Structure formats: structure tokens, C-alpha cells
Amino acid sequence: MSELALRDTTAAERGCAEPEVLKERGQREVFCGLTGIIWLHRKIQDAFFLIVGSRTCAHLMQSAAGVMIFAEPRFGTAIIEERDLAGMADANDELDRVVGRLLARRPDIKTLFLVGSCPSEVIKLDLSRAAQRLSRQHMPEVRVLNYTGSGIETTFTQGEDMCLASLVPEMPAEAADAAPSLLVVGALADVVEDQFARTFKALGIEHVSFLPPRRSAELPAVGPQTRMLLAQPFLCETARLLEERGAQRLEAPFPLGVEGTTEWLQAAAEAFGVDGQRLREVIAPAQRRAKVALEHYRERLGGKSIFFFPDSQLEVPIARFLARELGMTLVEVGSPYLHRQHLSRELELLPAGTQLSEGQHVDKQIDRCRAATPDLVVCGLGLANPFESEGMTTKWSIELVFTPIHGFDQAGDLAELFARPLLRKAKLEV
Amino acid sequence: MQLTVWTYEGPPHVGAMRIATALEDVHYVLHAPQGDTYADLLFTMIERRDKRPPVTYTTFQARDLGGDTAELFKDAARDAVERFAPQAILVGASCTGELIQDDPAGLAKALGLSLPVIPLELPSYSKKENWGAAETLYQLVRGLAGPHVPKPGEERPARDPETRPKCNILGPTALGFRHRDDVIEVRKLLESLGIDVHVVAPMGATAAEIARVGEADFNVVLYPEIGRSTASWLKRMFGQPFTTVVPIGIGATREFIREVAEIAGVDPSAALAGEPSRLPWWSRSIDSTYLTNKRVFVFGDGTHAIAAARVAQEELGFQVVGLGSYSREMARELRAAAALYDVEPLITDDYLEVEEKIEELQPELVLGTQMERHIAKRLGVGCAVISAPVHVQDYPARYAPQMGWEGANVLFDTWVHPLVMGLEEHLLGMFREDFEFHDEAGASHLGHGAKGTTQTAAEAEEDSEPEAQAAPEETIETPAAPQPASAQSAGAPAWTDEAETELRKIPFFVRGKARRNTEKYAAQLGLTAITLETLYDAKAHFGK
Numbered sequence: 001m002s003e004l005a006l007r008d009t010t011a012a013e014r015g016c017a018e019p020e021v022l023k024e025r026g027q028r029e030v031f032c033g034l035t036g037i038i039w040l041h042r043k044i045q046d047a048f049f050l051i052v053g054s055r056t057c058a059h060l061m062q063s064a065a066g067v068m069i070f071a072e073p074r075f076g077t078a079i080i081e082e083r084d085l086a087g088m089a090d091a092n093d094e095l096d097r098v099v100g101r102l103l104a105r106r107p108d109i110k111t112l113f114l115v116g117s118c119p120s121e122v123i124k125l126d127l128s129r130a131a132q133r134l135s136r137q138h139m140p141e142v143r144v145l146n147y148t149g150s151g152i153e154t155t156f157t158q159g160e161d162m163c164l165a166s167l168v169p170e171m172p173a174e175a176a177d178a179a180p181s182l183l184v185v186g187a188l189a190d191v192v193e194d195q196f197a198r199t200f201k202a203l204g205i206e207h208v209s210f211l212p213p214r215r216s217a218e219l220p221a222v223g224p225q226t227r228m229l230l231a232q233p234f235l236c237e238t239a240r241l242l243e244e245r246g247a248q249r250l251e252a253p254f255p256l257g258v259e260g261t262t263e264w265l266q267a268a269a270e271a272f273g274v275d276g277q278r279l280r281e282v283i284a285p286a287q288r289r290a291k292v293a294l295e296h297y298r299e300r301l302g303g304k305s306i307f308f309f310p311d312s313q314l315e316v317p318i319a320r321f322l323a324r325e326l327g328m329t330l331v332e333v334g335s336p337y338l339h340r341q342h343l344s345r346e347l348e349l350l351p352a353g354t355q356l357s358e359g360q361h362v363d364k365q366i367d368r369c370r371a372a373t374p375d376l377v378v379c380g381l382g383l384a385n386p387f388e389s390e391g392m393t394t395k396w397s398i399e400l401v402f403t404p405i406h407g408f409d410q411a412g413d414l415a416e417l418f419a420r421p422l423l424r425k426a427k428l429e430v
Numbered sequence: 431m432q433l434t435v436w437t438y439e440g441p442p443h444v445g446a447m448r449i450a451t452a453l454e455d456v457h458y459v460l461h462a463p464q465g466d467t468y469a470d471l472l473f474t475m476i477e478r479r480d481k482r483p484p485v486t487y488t489t490f491q492a493r494d495l496g497g498d499t500a501e502l503f504k505d506a507a508r509d510a511v512e513r514f515a516p517q518a519i520l521v522g523a524s525c526t527g528e529l530i531q532d533d534p535a536g537l538a539k540a541l542g543l544s545l546p547v548i549p550l551e552l553p554s555y556s557k558k559e560n561w562g563a564a565e566t567l568y569q570l571v572r573g574l575a576g577p578h579v580p581k582p583g584e585e586r587p588a589r590d591p592e593t594r595p596k597c598n599i600l601g602p603t604a605l606g607f608r609h610r611d612d613v614i615e616v617r618k619l620l621e622s623l624g625i626d627v628h629v630v631a632p633m634g635a636t637a638a639e640i641a642r643v644g645e646a647d648f649n650v651v652l653y654p655e656i657g658r659s660t661a662s663w664l665k666r667m668f669g670q671p672f673t674t675v676v677p678i679g680i681g682a683t684r685e686f687i688r689e690v691a692e693i694a695g696v697d698p699s700a701a702l703a704g705e706p707s708r709l710p711w712w713s714r715s716i717d718s719t720y721l722t723n724k725r726v727f728v729f730g731d732g733t734h735a736i737a738a739a740r741v742a743q744e745e746l747g748f749q750v751v752g753l754g755s756y757s758r759e760m761a762r763e764l765r766a767a768a769a770l771y772d773v774e775p776l777i778t779d780d781y782l783e784v785e786e787k788i789e790e791l792q793p794e795l796v797l798g799t800q801m802e803r804h805i806a807k808r809l810g811v812g813c814a815v816i817s818a819p820v821h822v823q824d825y826p827a828r829y830a831p832q833m834g835w836e837g838a839n840v841l842f843d844t845w846v847h848p849l850v851m852g853l854e855e856h857l858l859g860m861f862r863e864d865f866e867f868h869d870e871a872g873a874s875h876l877g878h879g880a881k882g883t884t885q886t887a888a889e890a891e892e893d894s895e896p897e898a899q900a901a902p903e904e905t906i907e908t909p910a911a912p913q914p915a916s917a918q919s920a921g922a923p924a925w926t927d928e929a930e931t932e933l934r935k936i937p938f939f940v941r942g943k944a945r946r947n948t949e950k951y952a953a954q955l956g957l958t959a960i961t962l963e964t965l966y967d968a969k970a971h972f973g974k
Contacts, residue, residue: 027506028489032465052431054525054554059440060468063476078431082555085529094431101433118463118526121492151465152492152526363513382470382482389480 020353021338026361029382030310030336031398032151033159034117035064039401040163040212041074043187046110047216049075050102051149052095052127053117064398074109076102080119091125092133099134103142110141111216113163116148143216145170155336157234157312157401160187164211167219168241171211174223181207182268183220183247185239186232189404190214195286196255196407199265202282205272211238222247227271229264231255231406233346234313236339253345255406256314256414257321258290263345286408293412294325297419302327304422307369309379310334310360311397318400318414320349326415330354331374334365376418393421436781436801438756438819442552442562443524444469449566450520451483451604452632453640456570457516459507461499461527461534464489476822477605486510488527500532507538511545517637518574519543520566522550546637548573558779560655560731560757563603567632568660574641579667586669589647595694596626598646598664600672601657602633607734607818608832609633610825612652615834619677619687620650622701625694631660644668648693652676652833653733655757677833678737679745679841680709707835709842713746724849725943727752727793729776729784729802730817732760734832736767738797738816741841743771752776752791754784792942795849800824812848923952925960932962947972 034057037049051057058077078098084091095114103109112134114127131146138144147166149159164185174181182205184196193210200208209220224246230239233254243249252267253260262283269279306328308315315335322328330350334357340347350356357365362383369377370390377387377394384394395418405414439445443460450458451473460466467487473479488506490499511519521534535549548569552562580586589595599616602609610633617627628646629639643649649664649672651657661672671693677686684702691698705711712718726748728739735755742748753768754776755761761777768775776787785805788796796806796813800821806813815824816832831837925933929948936944944965951968952960 026489027467027487028464029467029470030464031468032463034465035468055434055437055439055441055558056443056466056525056554058434058437059444060465062436063440063472064468073435077434077437079434080431080555082553084431085555091431098431098433118465119529122495122526122529150492151463152490152495155464363509380471381475382467383474385474385478385480386482 020355022332022355022357024357024359024361024364026364028155028310028336028360029362029380030360031064031156031380032060032118033149033154033156033162034060034115034151035156036149036159036163037061037075037115038064039187040160043190043214044111044212044216045214046108047074047113048102048106048109048111049113049115050099051075051077051115051117052120052125053077053080053115054119055079057117057119074106080123080125085123091123092130095125095130096134096137099138099144103138110143112138112142112144113166114144114146115159115163116146116150118150118152121148121150121152143170155310157232157314158236158337160232161235161237164235164238165241167212167216168222168238168245171219171245172221173245174221174225178221178223178225179207180225180227180272181209181221182272183222183226183228183242184208184210185228185230185242186235187212188231188406192404192406192410195409199282199286200268203265203269203272203274203279205268205274224248227268229268230342232314233317233339233342234337236337236342239342251345253320253349254314254317256317257325257411258287258294258408259324259349260317260321261290261406261408261411262287283408290408290411294415296412297415298326300419300422301415303329304375305329305331305372306376306378306418307331307372307374308333308335309362309365309369309377309383309397310336310357311378311380312401313337313339314400315378315397316343316346316350316356319354320346321411321414322418323351323354324349325411326418328376328418331372332357332365332368334358334360336360376421378418393425395421432780434781438779438781438799438801439559440469440472440819441525441554442557442559442565443522443550443554444472445559445562445564446520446522446550446552446566447473447483447485448559448563448603448605449570449632450485451479452602452634453484453570454634454636455517456520456637457484457486457510457514457518458520458522459486459503459510459534459538460488460522460524461503461530461532462487462489462524463526464491466524466526472605476820477825478822479604483604484514484516486514490527490530495530499530500537503532503534503537504541507534507541507543511543516545518546518548518570520548520550520570522552523554525554528552528554546573561759563656564659564759567600567656568663571631571640571643571660572663574637575643575664576667578641578644580644594624594626595647595696596628596645597648597650597690597694598628598643598670599630599650599652600661601651601653601655602630603653603656604633605818605820606653607731607816607820607824608830609652611829611831612833612837614829615831615836616650616652616677618836619683619701619834620690623687623691623694623696623698625690625696644670646670648672650690655732655759676733676737678734678837679741680707680835680838681740681744682737683707683834683838707838709745709838712839712842718747718846721846721849722747723749724795725749725751725791725793726795726797727788727791727802728816729754729756729796729798731755732757732764734817736760736763737832738841739767739771741838742797742845745838746842746845748795751793752787754778754787792946794940794943795845797845812850814845814848923949923957923960923964926962928962929960929965932965944969 041049114131116127127146131144134144145166147162222245226247228247229250250267250271252264255261255264315333319330319333323330332355338358377392378397384396387394404410473483486506488502521538538547602613629643648670649661651661651672664670675686675689677683687698687701726742728735732755739750739753743750750771753773755764756779765775796802797816799817803813830840948965948968
């Protein structure tokens with residue numbers, strides 16, 4: 001992540017000043033990348049995620065996801081114990097044993113991700129070698145890959161980035177005479193994926209695929225004819241690896257809200273030579289619906305101030321949507337990490353002078369938030385109830401990654417997520 | 431390495447957080463990476479606390495590892511003391527913090543802070559949450575009350591007979607299973623004996639109060655997993671006796687009152703008089719006849735599992751068919767309890783093993799944790815939650831203790847409601863083919879979510895897949911998913927169609943038992959086929 005180089009290009013491209021960014025270091029009140037498994041293990045239906053970590057990792061997964069999952073999950077933890085710490089050879093044997101037991105129990109699994117954690121990184125357990133070794137043992141039935149979701153290296157959604165990045169080398173190369181194809185990158189709700197697929201079809205874009213695929217065997221091909229459209233703003237490493245394989249990233253904001261979705265689809269249309277008139281015709285009905293849906297919430301949200309604590313990296317696109325399409329005032333937009341290049345269009349669209357913050361010093365940020373008394377605070381689960389008890393109104397940020405929010409037909413749902421806490425506050429007489 | 435799907439306990443530093451969060455003015459500085467901050471939500475979301483837990487995490491990152499993580503810890507500790515102004519701090523490391531070996535204790539000492547610093551050594555790779563809570567309470571009490579320990583040979587002054595005896599209550603923490611209400615109920619019991627409560631620790635205590643625990647006459651240990659090690663130390667240092675009975679259920683509450691009265695030298699008769707709980711009469715009332723020998727499987731932490739088994743067997747007239755716990759610390763007590771009911775003790779923290787055991791035993795009711803609730807739901811068996819690990823539903827708005835007289839009332843209600851009720855059970859048995867009063871409709875008072883099942887062959891086929899397939903919420907397996915003929919082990923007696931059809935007329939909540947008994951009976955006689963006759967012969971052989 002050559003952050004500096006990227007910033008230079010973006011600033012040069014845009015020809016405008018850098019946004020105001022408050023860079024902070026201190027206690028970070030965020031999830032680690034393991035948490036991404038909560039949606040990834042449902043998205044990729046034949047994959048199993050085996051965290052190689054501690055009891056803390058297992059406890060995190062259960063506490064963050066426990067309420068939401070009712071069936072046996074396709075994830076688990078190989079808990080490192082005292083005796084594993086004694087010698088590395090031992091730890092590898094133990095891992096082989098655990099994987100053997102797991103695969104025997106779940107013959108439906110086609111891809112196994114060994115997911116690195118803080119302890120496995122610190123003791124330098126080489127999971128990439130373990131994955132190669134286990135792949136040799138279990139191929140062709142099961143492919144074993146690895147990535148890190150550790151909190152010392154990844155924040156929340158970066159876990160998805162690392163997971164998808166581990167799939168990139170596995171993607172077949174496109175044929176030499178391949179026609180241009182579109183690759184949509186980033187896990188989306190199935191319903192949203194289907195909507196986008198229909199729209200691309202209506203636009204006449206023939207070869208469209210999604211990463212991650214719903215079945216791990218259906219990995220799309222990649223090469224110089226691939227045009228990629230990022231559906232999520234946190235895919236730094238995945239995009240870099242896809243670019244290395246020849247894919248070209250289409251510059252666009254993210255498909256959140258009417259404006260973001262329109263420009264996102266437009267980027268694809270332009271890349272595939274779809275004419276403007278056709279694009280307008282294809283998207284007109286959904287665009288109209290989305291505007292109608294947003295109308296319900298404009299009154300409740302318009303003019304209200306909002307403060308974002310860093311969480312998923314979705315903060316900037318969502319803030320842009322709330323400011324431009326619903327008239328909210330942005331007090332502070334915090335993000336764990338700002339990828340200047342992927343966000344370049346988003347940053348242009350943000351109201352001038354928006355206060356951005358990157359990284360976190362949670363106590364200072366709480367002080368700023370209290371001082372600003374925003375109408376709505378977007379924050380993690382650890383902070384929400386304490387803020388509510390102080391009289392503030394909050395929206396849990398985790399819901400933004402567990403709800404279909406992308407595309408025209410979800411724009412209203414996205415607005416509703418922010419309107420609901422305000423509606424509730426107005427409604428309650430207790 | 432241990433393969434884990436769900437875990438009954440968190441890591442030991444979460445136990446330490448439960449102590450810190452329960453206290454009023456103690457802060458915990460934890461050397462841990464950023465993801466470990468998830469633990470805050472246990473308190474703010476599950477328990478709905480209105481304050482952040484008093485915990486500062488150093489949240490070191492990979493790039494800090496090459497540099498000075500020790501400095502990061504010192505900064506965090508200094509800032510925390512300045513910002514939160516605690517009266518004492520706990521310092522320690524989470525699992526990853528432990529690996530980088532920065533010695534939080536030494537670093538904190540080097541800061542020369544003008545407040546008590548309690549170092550915690552919680553081995554994350556061998557110990558778990560309850561142990562961490564117990565160790566933290568012990569270190570805290572030792573650290574703060576230690577300076578007040580009488581010198582060797584110094585006699586504990588006799589209590590002035592004019593003053594009321596006073597005790598501490600040890601064990602209730604943040605994120606405990608009904609600790610909030612148990613404390614209120616136990617205070618009532620003590621009040622009925624004329625005993626004052628000196629300090630409740632850790633729940634609601636200040637550092638200054640902890641320093642004074644030695645002034646009480648004795649200690650009441652509510653949750654041995656958490657309070658016993660501290661109580662033992664206080665006994666050695668301050669000569670304070672402590673209680674051993676946990677007052678869950680009528681019998682245990684009576685024993686607790688007698689034990690406390692004995693220790694305090696007071697008369698228990700007034701506290702035992704009258705009918706302070708409805709459970710005894712509710713259980714004797716004839717509408718409860720149908721509870722007789724309901725097969726119940728019990729699993730939880732040591733304290734709650736042992737207590738629940740006793741209440742189930744002695745006070746509700748159930749039959750305990752399985753008893754287990756994930757608390758290895760209480761393995762000895764659990765084994766002794768299992769011997770009373772002539773069942774094999776199950777001491778494990780492997781969720782899959784518990785699931786297997788429940789499937790094998792086919793109980794009619796499960797008394798377990800939230801994890802067993804999931805298992806029971808999948809098997810279509812009633813379940814009541816008796817123990818941590820906790821869920822937001824375990825924090826009811828109403829007063830719902832497990833201990834004392836009111837606790838017994840709560841147990842009666844919560845354990846009996848998941849069962850199919852007496853008269854309904856009869857009607858289900860008599861009119862098995864009624865189109866809307868069949869077993870698929872399930873217990874009428876449980877709503878649509880609690881349907882039993884009459885499966886199609888195809889569904890049954892699916893259910894008996896070897897791997898526990900991710901099942902959507904709607905499909906609930908029968909307690910005894912009928913095995914297709916092909917899946918039967920060689921040599922096992924085969925069911926004839928006629929017998930299989932008749933078996934299906936038996937209400938779902940006893941069908942599993944009927945199937946198992948019949949197969950056992952047929953196997954004993956060396957039969958190869960189970961006919962209609964075999965089914966009824968077996969019924970007569972085993973009795974209801």
C-alpha cells in the first residue's frame with residue numbers, strides 16, 4: 001500500500017486540494033478482519049473458514065455473530081494451546097489433524113481458508129506453507145488457501161479484502177482471444193448481485209462475473225480484457241492483485257444511493273461502449289423508484305447532523321449519499337483507512353470542507369462527538385448504548401455491512417437505516 | 431489445537447473484564463491488539479450496560495511490534511489513570527499481548543503511579559473466562575485487603591453480641607447469569623436472618639470497600655467458580671468462614687439458611703417459617719402430575735448444572751438422564767452429583783460432544799445454556815436456559831432471580847412452560863390424526879415457532895445426512911429422525927412398514943423414546959424385524 005504515491009496521483013488527477021484529514025493514533029475501537037467471515041461464510045456456500053487462533057478469536061466470532069447465526073456455521077477456530085506454543089513442528093501436525101477431522105465431518109466443503117489471527121502472526125505460524133501442504137493432501141476434493149484476518153494487520157472489512165486477494169491467484173487466466181468482460185468485485189447480498197446482473201444484461205454487457213462467486217469452484221477468469229468495477233471501498237489489496245493480472249479498474253464512486261449507483265453503472269456502460277441513451281432508458285425505472293423511496297426519509301433526515309466513528313470504510317460513500325441525496329450535515333466522517341485512489345471520486349463529491357478522520361483515538365473522538373452533539377452518531381456496538389444513555393441517538397455501523405444497501409432498489413433501505421433511530425427517538429414516550 | 435465451533439467460555443481476560451466492569455472505580459489496562467475491543471459489546475449490548483467497560487486497550491498493530499510496544503503500554507496506562515481517575519488499576523495482557531512478553535506488571539510499576547496497581551497473570555492458552563474472573567477477584571482482594579491482614583497470632587476479636595452479624599457476598603460479576611437479581615434475593619434471605627451485608631464483591635464495590643472486606647464476620651459464596659478462591663484466602667488470612675451451599679431451589683435454600691445461621695450463630699426458624707415459595711405447592715398440585723419422570727438433560731456451568739439437576743429431580747419430579755458441565759474446576763462436585771442420579775457425568779467444553787450426547791439421550795427437556803437451546807431447537811425438544819454463556823435474552827427486564835424463594839418460583843415457571851402440557855399431551859395421544867391437532871402443530875402455547883414434525887420420507891432422508899448440515903430455521907428435525915432402511919446398521923432389527931406407521935401415531939415428544947425402547951427390546955430378543963406386535967410388546971415390557 002504505497003499510500004504516498006497514490007495520494008500524489010489522485011491529487012494531481014483531481015487538481016484540487018487534499019481534503020482535511022485528521023490522522024489519529026490511539027485506542028482503536030474496531031473489529032479485526034476475522035469478523036468478515038460472518039458474511040463471507042454465507043456468501044461462498046462451499047467454503048469453510050478455519051481460524052487458526054486463540055479462544056479470544058472463537059469468542060469474538062461467537063459474540064459478534066452469535067445472535068445472527070442459527071445453523072451450524074461454516075467457520076470454526078483451531079484454538080492454539082499451551083503445548084502448541086512449545087514447538088512449531090508440533091503446531092503444524094496439530095493443524096493437519098484438525099483439518100483432517102474437519103474435512104471428514106464436512107464433505108461438502110470445496111475450499112478451506114486457513115485464516116491467520118493475531119497469535120498465529122505473532123508466533124509466525126506459516127499458514128501459507130501449511131495451506132500448500134494441506135492442498136497437496138486434499139486436492140482435488142478440497143483446495144486450501146490462506147489469508148490473514150488478524151487485528152494487528154487488518155481492520156474489520158479488510159478481512160474480506162484479504163480473503164478475496166487470496167482467491168485472485170486461483171482465478172483462471174482469460175483466453176487469449178477473450179472478449180472484454182466485466183468483473184464486479186466485493187461481496188454483495190445475493191439479491192443485489194442478481195439486480196446488477198439483470199441491469200448489465202439489459203445494457204448488453206455480456207460477460208459479467210462476480211468476485212467472490214457463490215460457489216468457490218466458479219472462480220471467474222481474469223486478464224487484460226477484464227474491466228473491474230469495485231462494489232466495495234475496502235478492496236485495496238484485491239484490486240492491486242487483479243491489476244497485476246491485467247485487469248483494469250473502472251473509476252467510479254460506489255453504488256450507494258441514486259447518484260453513486262448511476263455513476264457506477266455509467267462507468268461500466270462507457271467501458272463497454274453502451275450508448276448514453278440506452279443507459280438512461282435501462283436505469284430510468286429503478287432510478288425513479290429509488291427517488292420515490294428516498295422521498296419518504298428526506299424530511300426526517302434533511303438538515304440533521306451526523307458523526308461517523310471509523311468502522312467499515314463504507315463511511316465516505318455513505319456520508320456522500322446522506323449529504324447529497326438527503327441533505328444531512330456531516331460533522332465528522334471517520335474511517336479506519338482512506339484509500340485515496342479508490343475513493344477519489346467519492347472525495348470529490350463530498351461537500352467542501354468535510355472533516356475526515358483516519359485511524360482512531362477513541363477517547364478523543366468521543367470527546368469531539370460529545371462536544372458536537374450531532375443528531376445521529378454512527379458507531380460500533382461497544383459505544384452505541386453508552387452514547388444512547390447520554391441522550392444521543394445512534395446507528396450501529398455493523399448493520400451497514402449486514403444489510404443489502406447497494407444499488408437503486410436498496411437506496412431507500414439505506415436511508416431508512418438512518419431514519420429509524422430518529423423515528424424511534426421521536427416516537428418513544430418513555 | 432482444539433477445533434471449536436462454539437465456545438462456552440471466553441478467554442481469561444474477559445473474566446477479568448467481568449470483575450473490572452462490576453466494580454465502581456477500578457480501571458483495567460489491557461495490552462491487546464485492536465480486535466480485542468470486541469469484548470466491550472458483551473457488556474454494552476448483551477447486558478445493555480449504559481457505560482463503556484472501564485477498560486483501556488493498547489491496540490498495538492503489526493507495525494508497532496518492531497518498535498516499542500512497551501512504551502505504548504506505559505502511555506496507555508498513564509493516560510487511563512489521568513482520564514478516568516480510578517482508585518486502583520488492574521494491568522495485564524490478552525492472548526496476543528501475552529505472546530509479546532512486555533511485562534505489563536513491571537511496566538506499570540515503573541510508572542510510579544500513586545494508586546494501587548494489581549498485576550494479572552492470566553495464561554490465555556491454558557485457562558478460561560471463569561478462571562480469569564476468579565483469579566482477578568482473588569488478586570484484587572489480596573492486593574487491596576492484604577495490608578489489613580491481622581498479624582500472625584493476632585486473634586480475631588469476638589463480635590459484640592449487641593451488634594448484628596455481617597457478611598460479604600462474593601462472586602456476582604458483570605455479565606453473569608442473573609447475578610443482578612440473585613444478589614437482591616440473597617440479601618433478602620440474609621435480612622430474614624437478621625444479618626447485615628458488609629460488602630458485595632465485585633458487583634458494585636469500590637476499591638475502598640474491597641480493602642475493608644476483612645471486617646465482616648463471614649463470607650457468602652454465591653458462585654464457587656468465581657468466589658471460592660477468594661473466600662479460601664480470606665478464611666486463611668482473616669479467619670472468616672464461608673458458605674458452601676448455593677441457594678438454588680427449595681431444598682438448597684433451606685440448607686443455605688441453616689448453614690448461614692450456624693456460621694452466624696443466629697436462629698433460622700423464623701426465616702424458614704411459613705411458605706415463602708410457591709414451588710412446593712405448584713409441584714404437588716395435581717396438574718403437575720404430567721411432569722413425573724420427564725426425561726431431562728442438564729448442562730451448564732458447575733454451580734448451575736448441579737443445582738438444576740437437584741431441583742429437576744427432587745422438586746419437579748423429573749428424571750435426570752444426563753448431567754454435564756464445561757467447568758472443569760468443578761468436575762469433582764459434578765461427578766458426585768451425577769452419581770446421585772446414576773448418570774454418566776459429561777465434563778467437556780466441546781459443543782459437538784454435548785450435541786451428540788443430547789441426540790443419543792433424547793430427553794424431553796433440556797436445561798442448558800444458549801448453545802443447548804440451539805441444539806434443542808434443532809431437535810424439536812423444549813429447552814430452558816439455566817446458565818452462562820449469556821445472551822441478551824438472559825437479561826430480562828423483570829426481576830428473575832435463580833436463587834432463594836423467588837428464584838424457585840422462577841425456575842418452576844421457566845422450566846415447565848417449554849413442555850407440552852398435561853391435558854394437551856393426552857389429547858395429542860388420543861386423536862393423532864386430527865388435521866389441525868396433530869403433532870406438527872406442536873404445543874399450542876408455544877406459537878408457530880415450536881412445531882413438531884411429521885416428516886416426509888424425503889425430509890427424513892435429508893435429516894439423516896451424515897454431516898450436520900446447515901439447516902434453515904424452518905426445518906426442525908424430529909427427536910428421532912426416522913432412519914431410512916438403508917442407513918440402518920447391519921444386524922439391527924428392521925422396522926416393518928406397519929410398525930413404522932404405528933410408531934408415527936405416537937406423539938413426537940415420546941416417539942424417540944418408543945423407538946429406542948422397541949429397538950432395544952427387539953435386539954435383546956434377537957429379533958430381525960420389528961412388527962406391530964413387537965412395538966406393543968416393548969411398550970408393555972418397559973411400562974410408560
